[in-house]
Amino acid sequence: MSTSRRTFLKVSAAAGGAVGLAALPQFGFANEALGNESRAVERARAPLNILILGGTGFTGPEQVEYATERGHKVTLINRNKTRPDFFKGRVEQLVGDLNADMSALKGRKFDVVIDNPTTHPGWVRNVAQYMKGNVGHYIFISTISVYSDNSKAWLDETDKLSTMPEGIDPFTVPIADARKYYGAMKTVSEGEVAKNYPDIHTIIRPGLIVGKFDVTDRFTYWPYRIDEGGEVLAPGTGNDIVQFIDSRDLAEWTIRVAENKTFGVYNATGPEKPLTMAETLYGIKAVTTAGAQFTWVPAEFLTEQKITGWRHMTVWVAPRPNNVGFSQRSIARALAKGLTFRTLAVTAKDTLDWNKTRPPEDLKKLAEGAVGGISLQREAEVLAAWKAKQASAKSS
């Protein structure tokens, strides 16, 4: 995957420089220059012994790539099911199930644990049986969904958190129901981390994570759709603020958090400065040659058509008084601790390139809008309805 591609690009770039005798300054000269970058990754000063819970999903693989490139020793523990033997020979692979037997951790010690998959506080407790007292730093990947109230913009990490409904013990919630109480279960999990690893933990609360390996289509829909060209249904006025973070930016910062022993609680989303929905879609258009044309349709009309923000018009949420904070979370703390960002063009280009490599069943779901986004057919219907409405408003 990325390693061989990176190597290839490095070699071809060097070859180009050697044989070109070019009188012209050599810049990009190819679309590849924008994405799949062959950045030199610096090695860390002190190699760490890192345990990653999960590690084969979406952000996890990026943590593994970056950590190994920086010279750290990586151990994974997972069911070895999502992508069996994905990093074979490059990491130590332990097999365990957070929902059941984690005894493979028995007697082990690590400098850092990165907990990616936990959605249930029982999982933290399960791991803590073996890890409490045996780890120097516990990093828990939480979520901005822990916040109970999104009615104010640009609030920081001290904002109020979700609580479990009265009378429900989070530790006895069946895993099948954990989704139902997602924010609250993540909040309780954060508390469980603090309890088991006092003063040596970091809580990272990412916003919408995007990029390659994302199977939710929550961002991918837009690069995919815009690259198809034609008239694109776009939500709202274009001026609504959106936030998201490239999984690589999140993963790489997480590893640097480990290296720097950065403790505390951090929102982690992007970009650094406000980005509107129009800027996002136009930025994605800029990495294509499809020449998509956008038709911005008001939120009220989308609601009439049962087109909802986030699910159908991904990344975006219809602006309402109770959700202005949803895509306007302060990230000042994470920025102060070294969170950095790729350009939108790189994220969009790499997501688009990756999307083209997905299996046919995933691409079919994407085309049908089965997970995130809408189908071309549904989009055409909504656009037609919108034009009919505009025409009737003019004639009446």
Add this chain to the structure above:
Amino acid sequence: MKRLSKSLNILILGGTGFTGPEQVEYAIGRGHQVTLLNRNRRRPDFFKGRVEQLIGDLNGDVSALKGKTFDVVIDNPTTAPAWVKNAAQYLKGNTKHYIFISTVSVYENDKTANADERAATTPMPSEVTDPYTVLPKDFGKYYGALKSASEREVEKHYPGINTVIRPGLIVGPLDTSDRFTYWPYRIDKGGEVLAPGTGNDPVQIIDARDLAEWTIRVAENKTLGTYNATGPLTPLTMAQMLSGIKAITTSGAQFTWVPESFLKEQKVEAWTNMPVWTPDSTGDVGSSRRSIAKAVAAGLTFRTLAVTAKDTLEYNKTRSAAELQSQAEGKRFGLSAQREAEVLAAWKVKQASTK
């Protein structure tokens, strides 16, 4: 890059400016044999050892062409019919194809949207009694008329074997005009950026490399006729262009879109101070809406805006200190940071007072 089985013997007039070097690189990459004719002044020996270099001045002696024959001539620098005539002394009958790089400025007016190559070109003003003796100092004044006359001169000497390419705003690395470069430069600096109009005005630009590479393919395919050459393929708005440029930076520029009427009050001019932008209010609705259907059908293709913007930004960082200073001062195109701040401040005062 694909090398062709049939190598052409190409003469490029000029070739060391902005689009020319891209033609040379691409042509060599495709296996063609390239000869340059220029004064060897602008970038002396730029392609030394890779091309045959002839010395000549289109405004003077081009006898270095005597006795030479070529498959194709690409005429980049000509701004006056006398230059075509001068080169034709030697090249008429000695080339199979003559490609003239003209301009969309040949059109008499821009009053019609989506007009194609059949639109009327600019006649020579009556005060010009002899178009062949216009002095170089007056070339700017009669630019459209002289380029139109040059096109006719090409047709006269090379009937049935010529191509006339009329590019719109050419952008990208090596451009010293700042006519596009201002935006990547400015947006990469971040902060509040003065942006013109509503954001919905269409713009047309073409990356010098897309133009150059297509020109070489026009030579390879012996594509004859007259072609507008700008981009992109489908309409692009000012907001889409600036947002696309923002997408290749991490500076997080914030745009403040200021109405045209207020910009006028502030003497902030479209095109010069707010580069690329040509608002419709002037009636010149065709200036950013030239039909390129004919060129697209003949194989004109485009890089992405992101690639153009990124490469332009990187090129800009390599420019000389003098050029960068001139850019920062908004000397030719664009605005200085100070002037931009003044206009933004004035706009806020105006908005506050209307509230």
